[in-house]
Amino acid sequence: MNIAQRRVLLLLAPTLPACFLLAVIVGAVTLPPAELAALLTGTGDPSGGASAQLIITQIRLPRALLAAIVGALLGVSGAAMQGLFRNPLADPSLLGVTAGAAAGAAVVIVLGGLAAAGLWALSLVSLGAFAGGMLAVGLVYRLATGATGTSVATMLLAGIAVTAVAGSLTSLLEFSADNAMLRRISLWRMGGLDGASYQRVTLAAAVGLIVLALLPRYSRALNALLLGESEARHLGIDVETVKNRLIVLVAAGVGVSVALAGTIAFVGLVVPHIMRLLAGPDHRYLLPASALAGAVLLLLADTLARVIIAPTELPVGLVTALLGAPFFISLLLRRHEYAMQ
Amino acid sequence: MALQAVTVKTRRVTLLSGVSLSLAAGQVLAVIGANGAGKTSLLRTLTGELAATSGTLSVCGAAPTPRPTPRRARHLAVLPQLSLLNFPYTAEEVVNLGRTPHNSGIRVDRDIVAAALAAMDIEHLRGRLYPQLSGGEKQRVQLARVMAQVWRGADAEPRLLLLDEPTTALDLGHQHQLMAAIRRFAAQGVAVVMVVHDLNLAARYADRLLALHQGRALAAGTVPEVLTAAVIRQLFNVDVRVVKHPDTGKPEILGL
Numbered sequence: 173m174n175i176a177q178r179r180v181l182l183l184l185a186p187t188l189p190a191c192f193l194l195a196v197i198v199g200a201v202t203l204p205p206a207e208l209a210a211l212l213t214g215t216g217d218p219s220g221g222a223s224a225q226l227i228i229t230q231i232r233l234p235r236a237l238l239a240a241i242v243g244a245l246l247g248v249s250g251a252a253m254q255g256l257f258r259n260p261l262a263d264p265s266l267l268g269v270t271a272g273a274a275a276g277a278a279v280v281i282v283l284g285g286l287a288a289a290g291l292w293a294l295s296l297v298s299l300g301a302f303a304g305g306m307l308a309v310g311l312v313y314r315l316a317t318g319a320t321g322t323s324v325a326t327m328l329l330a331g332i333a334v335t336a337v338a339g340s341l342t343s344l345l346e347f348s349a350d351n352a353m354l355r356r357i358s359l360w361r362m363g364g365l366d367g368a369s370y371q372r373v374t375l376a377a378a379v380g381l382i383v384l385a386l387l388p389r390y391s392r393a394l395n396a397l398l399l400g401e402s403e404a405r406h407l408g409i410d411v412e413t414v415k416n417r418l419i420v421l422v423a424a425g426v427g428v429s430v431a432l433a434g435t436i437a438f439v440g441l442v443v444p445h446i447m448r449l450l451a452g453p454d455h456r457y458l459l460p461a462s463a464l465a466g467a468v469l470l471l472l473a474d475t476l477a478r479v480i481i482a483p484t485e486l487p488v489g490l491v492t493a494l495l496g497a498p499f500f501i502s503l504l505l506r507r508h509e510y511a512m513q
Numbered sequence: 514m515a516l517q518a519v520t521v522k523t524r525r526v527t528l529l530s531g532v533s534l535s536l537a538a539g540q541v542l543a544v545i546g547a548n549g550a551g552k553t554s555l556l557r558t559l560t561g562e563l564a565a566t567s568g569t570l571s572v573c574g575a576a577p578t579p580r581p582t583p584r585r586a587r588h589l590a591v592l593p594q595l596s597l598l599n600f601p602y603t604a605e606e607v608v609n610l611g612r613t614p615h616n617s618g619i620r621v622d623r624d625i626v627a628a629a630l631a632a633m634d635i636e637h638l639r640g641r642l643y644p645q646l647s648g649g650e651k652q653r654v655q656l657a658r659v660m661a662q663v664w665r666g667a668d669a670e671p672r673l674l675l676l677d678e679p680t681t682a683l684d685l686g687h688q689h690q691l692m693a694a695i696r697r698f699a700a701q702g703v704a705v706v707m708v709v710h711d712l713n714l715a716a717r718y719a720d721r722l723l724a725l726h727q728g729r730a731l732a733a734g735t736v737p738e739v740l741t742a743a744v745i746r747q748l749f750n751v752d753v754r755v756v757k758h759p760d761t762g763k764p765e766i767l768g769l
Contacts, residue, residue, distance in 0.1 A: 260600060396613050398600045402593055406560065407662065408586030408614035453600040 177457035180450050184464040188240070191471040195236040198475050199482070201227055235368035239474045239488075240467040241376040242365070242433045245383060245425040247466020250440030251447070251458050252387055255394035256418050257324050260448065264426040264440040267327075267419070268308035268334035273430040275338040276304020278345040278357050297360065298372075302431035308334050309423040321412045322419075324401075363434035363489025365474050372432050383425040384463055390414055391455040398453060436489045438496025439466050445503060514559070514673055514704055519568035521558055528554040528563065530728045536721070538671050541696065541705045543719035545712060545739075547749055551728040552708040553594070556675050559706065560591055573671050586614035587669035590662035592676045596655055604638040604646065604654045605630065611661035615668055629661040632694050648682040656691065666702055674698070676707035680714060692718040716740055716763045724748055740764040 173181075249264045257266070265271070280300030312334050316327035346357055393414045396404040401411050429436070447461040470488070473495065477486040515535040521528045529551050536542050544552045557563045558570070561577030570576060573588035590611070598607070608629055612622040630636045633653045638646065643654060656679060663672040679695070680688040688711070696718055699705045709715040715722060715736075722739035724732040726748055732739045742755050745766065758765040 258597075258599065392613055396610055398602070399598055399607075399610060400593070400596055402562075403591075403596060405562075405581040406586060406589070406591040406593075406659075407610065408581050408583035410581055448601070452606070453602055454606065 173454075173457055174451070176451040177454065177461075180447065180461055181457065181464070184461060184468065187468050188464055188471075191468050191475075192236055192240060195239065195471045195475045196228060196232045199227070199232060199478055231368075234370050234373050235365050235474070236471060237373045238368040238376055238432065239365050239470045241373070241380045242429045242436065243439060243466040243468070243470025244463040245376075245380050245429045245466070246436060246439040246470070247443040247462035247464075248384060248387055248459055249422045249425045249429075250466075251444035251455070251462040252390070252394065252418055252422050253440070254444055255397060255453075255455055255458075256415065256422075257328065258398055258400070260445060260453075261441070262328075264422060265335070265435075266331045267423060267426070268312045268331045268338065269305040269423060269426045270430055270435050271335040271338035271342075272308025273301040273305035273427065274361055274435060275341045275345075276307070277301040277360050277434075278342045278349075279304065281353050281356050281360070282345045282349045295371075297356075298367075298431040301360075301434075302427050304338070305427040305430055306423065308338055309419070309427070313419060322415050324415070359487060360434050361489075362487030363436040363492075364477075364485070364487045365433050366485060367432075376428060376432055379424055379428040383421050387418075387421055388456070388459050390418055391459060394418075394455040395453075434487070434489055436470065437493040438500060439469055439492055442496045442500055442503075443469055445500075514572050514671075514706075516570045517568050519558060519565045519570050521554060521563050522566045527728055529558060531568070532723075532725075532728075532730050533568075534723055534730070534733055536673075536704045536706065538702045538704050539699055540720045541699050541707070541718060542721045542723060543707055543709045543715035544723045544725060545709060545715055545748065546725035546731075550725040550748075552725055553677055554728070555723075555725065556591070556677055556706065556708065559673075559675060560589065561585075573669075573673055583614040586662065588663070588671065589673045589675070590659040592655055592659045592674075592679055594677045594681070596651070598643055598651075601642045601644060604635065604641050604643055604650075607643050607654050608657045608661050611658040611664075614662065617665075617668065625661050625664045626657075629657040629664060632660060632698065633657040634690065634694075649684060649687050652679065652682050653687070653691065656694075660698055663703060670702075672703045674703050674705045676705065678708050678710060680709065680711060688714060712740065712745070712766050716765065717758075717761060737764055740766065 246264065253264050253266065254260055254262045277297050277300050280297045284296055312327060312330045313322070315330035316322050316324070342357070346354055349357065393404065393409045396407045396409050397411070397414070404411050426440070443466045444458060444462040447458055447465055451457060451461070470492070473491045474488045477488045477491045480486055517533050518531045519533070520530045532555065534542070544555060546552050554563060558565060559572050559577060561579050564579065573585070605626060608626045609622060611629070612625065615622070630639060633656055635650065635653050635657060638650055638654065643651065646654065659674060663669070663674055666672070676695070680691060683691060692714055695705060695707070719736060721734065722736055723730060724739050724744055731747060732744045740755055742753055745751065745753050753766050753768040755764050755766055
């Protein structure tokens with residue numbers, strides 16, 4: 173790892189806990205610093221700050237954890253996806269996961285109705301989203317796989333087709349939905365971490381650990397893949413196996429993220445891109461850096477979403493899209509400066 | 514490397530039919546022929562991407578298999594016709610990718626990458642971003658990469674380098690520079706098979722020639738044996754004169 177790469181990682185490593193702390197401290201309810209310090213160090217009087225304790229441990233802490241895990245998953249999945257597609261502007265949603273998940277969530281919201289209420293309904297929607305996302309990836313994968321292996325170019329096009337089908341299914345459901353359902357669907361689509369609970373954090377952490385632990389194994393293969401598939405083969409990489417495993421890992425990572433936090437735009441696209449601008453496309457550096465930066469970005473975006481018009485919360489997906497889209501456009505306009513074709 | 518009467522057929526077409534050849538370490542074989550004569554198919558058969566329908570072949574001591582392995586990649590490096598690389602790797606990083614199948618350690622790899630860059634005379638490009646290089650510079654970086662892949666006899670023996678039209682996109686000076694570098698590299702004990710369109714370049718730098726015509730070996734052997742007006746007429750359907758180059762003594766083709 174060269175100096176620039178090490179510098180970025182060393183900078184990100186302390187930034188993540190700092191942002192995490194910020195996300196826990198800042199919010200609609202401002203807690204007195206003394207109380208906060210006592211709470212965080214565990215030396216406080218347990219009877220005194222009951223409500224403060226509740227806010228921190230039951231609301232902000234799981235939410236910050238979920239934001240960090242989902243952000244890391246989206247960042248690392250985006251980096252792997254861009255490497256696999258050999259396209260620096262690829263996005264994890266190209267696999268059709270996001271649109272499939274939205275359709276799955278809409279199916280549950282509309283057909284499952286508002287019969288089930290509360291937390292149970294929320295989990296059901298997540299389950300539907302996850303199933304929809306996996307179904308979409310499965311379909312894309314099947315469409316792109318022939319006798320000679322999986323073609324990533326076909327996959328891109330199949331992803332567009334499946335996204336369109338899932339999109340029209342969602343629209344159809346919205347057409348037949350009543351106002352309450354419509355509002356739930358559109359809120360879900362904007363993405364939000366407000367449903368965070370320890371159950372969700374545990375689920376996200378389990379999948380997140382697996383994905384984050386396994387993806388870096390394919391760093392060297394991804395590096396070789398950037399040269400081209402046949403070049404990677406000549407370098408001794410079993411390209412078909414690598415492709416299949418990467419697709420499964422990315423689908424699982426993005427599928428769980430979308431199911432638990434809705435569609436959060438641009439993290440998977442912009443974060444690996446910035447990391448590549450800072451210190452090059454070597455995946456041995458890019459994957460951990462994208463995971464860290466994704467977590468940082470989503471923590472910051474969610475904190476912003478909570479305080480910007482407090483006590484009302486903006487959907488975090490709205491914030492990342494608002495921040496990400498202009499940034500992305502500026503990248504597009506300046507692409508020749510950093511040798512992107 | 515040895516091929517015995519190798520035939521490759523797909524469902525509709527015969528790509529190679531009854532091709533035999535052998536090549537020893539340190540030798541450079543140039544494959545010549547018209548477009549679609551089976552030159553690239555021959556390379557793809559050697560790498561295992563195409564399976565022989567009949568005949569026997571042995572590449573670096575084993576029959577090629579379709580599944581790539583690091584073990585094979587340590588023996589056999591391939592330079593494809595054109596490489597699309599859109600990501601801002603530096604030239605040095607691209608060459609270092611040639612060390613992917615090895616576990617020789619960062620220090621050894623760094624020395625080999627430096628030596629390969631020097632061999633291709635592109636040390637000045639080391640820190641430049643690959644997508645910003647000119648076509649000729651890119652080609653030389655890619656060649657340095659495949660050289661780095663089979664650089665040391667200590668990593669694997671025998672070693673074989675396959676080059677598909679390595680001199681396209683290069684100007685006259687760099688064509689000769691590149692060929693001379695390939696020659697020197699072969700002299701370190703690497704067998705080289707290259708597809709070349711420029712017959713005079715092939716005549717000057719190859720030890721042996723193989724002329725492919727519609728998937729068959731029309732002629733094979735030393736340069737003077739293969740490069741005759743009759744063979745060239747059959748290959749390309751043009752009339753040429755073959756004379757002796759006054760300096761090198763190698764055949765030189767006039768009238769191209």
